[in-house]
Amino acid sequence: MTLNFRSRQIWTIARLELRRVFFSRRSFWVYGLALFPLLIFVMQTIAVEYQKRTLSAVNTISPALMDSVREGERVEAVLERLGKPSRDREYSFRRRERDGEEEVRIHNRQLHYWDGQRRANLIFQEGVLQNIHIRQLVSIDLQRLMYNGVFHYYYLKLAIFFGCLGIFMNLFRGEMLDKTLHFWLLAPARRDVLLAGKYLAGLLAASVIFGTGAALTYGAMLWPVESAEVRTFFAGPALEQMLRYSAAALLACLGYGSVFLAAGLLVRNPIIPAVVLLMWESANGFLPAVLQKLSVLHYVQSLCPMPAPVEEGTPALVRMFLAPAPATSWPLAVLGLCSLTAAILYLAAQAVKRLEINYGGD
């Protein structure tokens, strides 16, 4: 049999398997995982639009007027200069000045102003301006930071990980449960050809599902941002960043896919390899350098345009788990991950050659 013939067999197997992977009832939750952040960003866009309308409905002041406000000003002066606020809220609370003395009733007032981009929250105490909080309702930098966090902590560590678990473990184990695996094993194809075809199907499906999910979420992330800002962003690093996120998603599918495909051949219960791998990947940041290279996350994180964000004040133990391993250059990351995947697939090929049908007795 020629290489060309085997390649055609691989493609035939992948094509047949793709239908099952995309439309299997077991796969539907994977779509949910991939599209959940998209839903969140769409909801954010709706919320931002709603806020903009609510704030604009009353009064929109000029940015210069908003910047002219200073702490210590009287509420009457601010109202006279800036006009009717978008929101006006008054409340009071009691405070004991010193031990044993009478409680003092403090009167507070909050005024919200809107300049079309930013929202100012002015807090007055007893009629005097105490605090000024001005922030953009939505900005591209903030959105990018949010997306980066979602990509690292949601897509890489959760969605793609568990999505690949669902897709790739089912390629063999699912067929064993459905009692349909013999259909493939009775085909005139080498077992490693069968493995390659199924892996290709899983990889294509996972890449389409998570690549599309990540790209759509990237688009949704930009949706509430002003169009001028988006245009500037696209003239700059946007496409490169999007490409790097997509490449990271694809390589994560490549790596996790091979691991879970092999696991599906070697163990019956998917929970065990999932937990072990999740712990291994989570501990990657503080493993010795040699062991760090045996991690999918290690390579994939190196491809992301920004490192995983870790907030100030995060407890040291949590920080240890969240902190990424030192980055590798992208050619090394791609090469490293491909080598790791090839090694795992070789082990899987040995396992599939020994695979027997055992649906539960003679």
Add this chain to the structure above:
Amino acid sequence: MSAPEIVFDEVSKFYGEVLGVNRVSLRIPPGITSLVGPNGSGKTTLMNLMTGLVHPDRGSITVRGLSPRDPERLMRLTGYATQYDAAPRGATGFDFVATSLLLWGYEPREARQRAAEALERVGLTEAGHRKVAAYSKGMRQRVRLAQAVAHDPEVLVLDEPLNGLDPVVRAETIALFRDFAARGRHVLLSSHVLQEVDVISDQVVLIANGMVVAEGRIRNVRDEIEEHPSQFLIRCSGASRVASLLFERDHVSEIKVVDDRQGLLVMTRDRNEFAAALNAIALAGHTIESVLPADENVDALYEYLIGAQR
């Protein structure tokens, strides 16, 4: 050129602690061969072993010179209709057959054509576009048969292929097996429908507890069972007189007069002596209308060889 035999050489298979088959040695020539044995005796294991669905713990198997560990070449000449009822989810009968042909390397157009022909051979043309999940047991049986024969294999392996088939389809299916066998191919089937096995098989392999207890042509197997006398049904006039003449012979151990008193059921330990005795009786003027072996069938063999172990 590959040897046209299926050879099991000292093959053993265990499922953990459970015995599948033990030290099975067989040489199966072309023709229709039936594997007969009670549930759990190892019939399916033998079929799975020769198609590579399970691997032997000991011994070796070749199918027309090919190893089951080489599915790329073996399955090109083998079709296996398994007992497993499931088809890929959502597949129609036509999809099920055509899809498997794509794996055989046929172009989609030829695969569709062959699938249509195979479905026609098993009488499923009209139902071909319905989902397999909605098929009756008999239809599923037939669609698996269609899949197994669609690529015109040299070796056809069929696990309980007559189960659930109505009499007309059963007759057509048996005709299909005979057609395959007549072309010098292997048809290996397992069945519990012993009467049919008896009628259609060129040879039988009787299995019990994972071991082959007898193999060969049914008559040859019968001849080897010495502890059980052979039984013959004789239709004759003057049954009582013929019975008394036969009883004088040492090799006759028992005679029963059948209910209509027009025949005898004779048990003899020596077929040749029995034939000579009948000739002598006929020459003496008694009318012998017919002589039929009463236990040269799988039912009797099954009872003799396996009955005690059931």
